Amino acid sequence: MVNYGGKVTLKKRVVEITLPLVILAALTLIVWRTGLDLRLAAMVVEPDNTWPGIDRMPWNLLYRWAPLPAFVLAGAALAVLAAGFRSVRWRRRRRDALFILLLLALGPGLLVNVILKDHVGRARPREVVQFGGSHRFTEIWQPGTTGRNSSFPSGHASVAFFLIAPWFVFRRRNRTLARAFLAGGILFGCAVGWARILQGGHFLSDVLWAGGLVYLTGALLAMLMRLDE
Secondary structure, eight states, X not given: OOOOSSOOOHHHHHHHHHHHHHHHHHHHHHHHHHTHHHHHHHHHSOTTSOOXXXXXXXXXXXXXXXXXXXXXXXXXXXXHHHHHTTOHHHHTTHHHHHHHHHHHIIIIIIIIIIIITTTSOOOOGGGBGGGTOSBOOOOTTSOOSSOSSOSSSOHHHHHHHGXXXXXXXXXXXXXXXXXXXHHHHHHHHHHHHHXXXXXXXXXXXXXXXXXXXXXXXXXXXXXXXXXXX
16 A cells, blocks of 8 residues: 655555555456356355355345444544534544545445446346356456346445545554554455355455455545545
């Protein structure tokens, strides 16, 4: 990650956006060239095309409760934002709280679950012909035919990856705490993403882009709100 110990230069801001993009593009290329989306799905699905993560612990709990930590974090941010209008003590934290609420609304909310999931049309693993479905498999850049609530990107994984949000808030004040949220958000997002793969709900690239889009949205929003200044 970018070192934020010192003045935030334009170079640091550019690197923060471009480096994750390069990594995401490289991982996407690897997944595409190796056929890893279909190969991984074929490795986990049962011979009768049933998915081992459906109605089984702990995957069903991860699926059901994936949004809960995000809502707790957003609720805390809302409380801080409200307190900032009544207390001088909390006034300087209003921008941080607003950032967290906007990231949830714009990243997992608008970008992932409205703009992309409702318009890309990518079939889920359990919907493609290779695993007993009726739709053809498509890459993430190819238009699909499933309509709204499609596979790309993973909505549950995106709201789990949202737990990285405090990384952008604390990275210049408390690097230990910031790194803890960054690592915890990535691990939780990967766990929820793996649960969705085991349930036949998403391909690997759906999960990768869920995390990447949340991080990039956070980086752009932090830059626009001058969160580090």
